[in-house]
Amino acid sequence: MSNTISQEEALEKRLPKPEELNPMTKESLAAAFAGESQAAEKYLVWAEQAEDEGYPNVGKLFRAISFAESRHARNHLRVMGGINSTAENLLAAFEGESFEVDEMYPAYHEIAKLQGNHQASRAITYALKSEVDHKGQYTDAREAVVAGEDIDDQPVNVCLACGHTIIGDAPDKCPYCGAGKELYKTF
Amino acid sequence: MAEPFKNTPPAPEAKGEMTAQNVAAALAGESQASQKYLAFADAADAEGYPNVARLFRAVAYAESTHARNHLSVLGMIGTTEENLKAAFGGETFEIDEMYAAYMAVAKLQSNGSAQTTIRYADSAEKDHQAIYDAVLKGVEGGQDCGTDAVRVCPICGHTVIGGAPDECPVCGTAGVYFKEF
Numbered sequence: 001m002s003n004t005i006s007q008e009e010a011l012e013k014r015l016p017k018p019e020e021l022n023p024m025t026k027e028s029l030a031a032a033f034a035g036e037s038q039a040a041e042k043y044l045v046w047a048e049q050a051e052d053e054g055y056p057n058v059g060k061l062f063r064a065i066s067f068a069e070s071r072h073a074r075n076h077l078r079v080m081g082g083i084n085s086t087a088e089n090l091l092a093a094f095e096g097e098s099f100e101v102d103e104m105y106p107a108y109h110e111i112a113k114l115q116g117n118h119q120a121s122r123a124i125t126y127a128l129k130s131e132v133d134h135k136g137q138y139t140d141a142r143e144a145v146v147a148g149e150d151i152d153d154q155p156v157n158v159c160l161a162c163g164h165t166i167i168g169d170a171p172d173k174c175p176y177c178g179a180g181k182e183l184y185k186t187f
Numbered sequence: 188m189a190e191p192f193k194n195t196p197p198a199p200e201a202k203g204e205m206t207a208q209n210v211a212a213a214l215a216g217e218s219q220a221s222q223k224y225l226a227f228a229d230a231a232d233a234e235g236y237p238n239v240a241r242l243f244r245a246v247a248y249a250e251s252t253h254a255r256n257h258l259s260v261l262g263m264i265g266t267t268e269e270n271l272k273a274a275f276g277g278e279t280f281e282i283d284e285m286y287a288a289y290m291a292v293a294k295l296q297s298n299g300s301a302q303t304t305i306r307y308a309d310s311a312e313k314d315h316q317a318i319y320d321a322v323l324k325g326v327e328g329g330q331d332c333g334t335d336a337v338r339v340c341p342i343c344g345h346t347v348i349g350g351a352p353d354e355c356p357v358c359g360t361a362g363v364y365f366k367e368f
Contacts, residue, residue: 115203
């Protein structure tokens with residue numbers, strides 16, 4: 001493990017550093033961060049599509065380029081000062097989830113219902129329910145970290161269909177979308 | 188008819204304009220959350236919180252499943268040929284328009300680190316544009332691309348097909364640190 005850290009330290013010296021940004025440059029980097037993040041996610045999905053179509057090497061290529069975009073997203077975030085101590089990161093994560101749970105998804109869900117968009121409604125409901133999981137998990141983790149403790153060493157299971165997130169064992173059936181236990185990914 | 192939809196990603200549908208905008212905004216939000224959490228996981232590992240790091244990685248994955256669902260509803264998961272064309276178009280926009288403009292602003296405002304992170308990204312997008320162009324030609328003829336490994340610089344994202352260089356030509360990171368796919 002200490003080997004990993006020293007390697008990281010060596011590499012970290014090459015990363016672009018946080019700096020005081022002018023407002024327009026900050027806006028540019030925030031937009032670039034949004035673009036790179038979406039590219040990284042798209043390429044992962046398109047990798048699965050390529051594999052389904054019998055193009056395993058195109059699938060591999062999409063995964064590699066997704067990782068490259070993920071490095072750009074990390075660099076932009078770092079320059080904007082968005083990567084801090086774990087206690088601060090957990091608070092930022094909690095606030096992001098809270099906004100989605102309290103504001104964004106309820107509003108979007110209402111509009112999707114109003115417009116009769118059933119599929120959008122499903123995608124929104126799946127996300128909203130799992131953001132509630134995350135909000136609670138980040139609250140507990142932050143309490144531990146503020147006290148200088150790591151959280152317990154337990155597996156975290158995520159439903160690959162809807163994102164339901166549970167600390168500990170996966171349920172036999174996903175409570176949000178009905179997916180079977182075998183569709184959970186264990187971390 | 189709810190039951191048959193279970194366990195399948197929400198499907199594309201004709202949407203109200205406001206709903207389409209909202210799902211697109213949610214895709215942007217989920218994608219950014221996922222990338223933030225991956226960066227926060229590395230920070231937690233470095234601070235000695237491996238279990239918090241695991242939580243961040245798991246939640247990043249959950250946000251990726253939401254991003255995928257939103258993409259599906261938006262009808263943005265096409266055939267591989269269509270996806271490669273969209274990927275090429277996205278990289279071309281970033282090179283010709285987005286990063287070119289952002290670099291000009293960062294230079295005007297003398298923001299040095301911003302210039303570095305923009306230069307790293309812009310340079311790698313040029314790699315990707317060329318790679319997608321070549322691969323698209325194969326897939327249009329029904330051919331997969333070659334089995335060669337793809338290697339990516341963990342600092343700047345420089346992307347090469349085949350062996351890593353001794354040193355990254357963009358940021359100087361030693362080739363042994365390149366991540367192999």
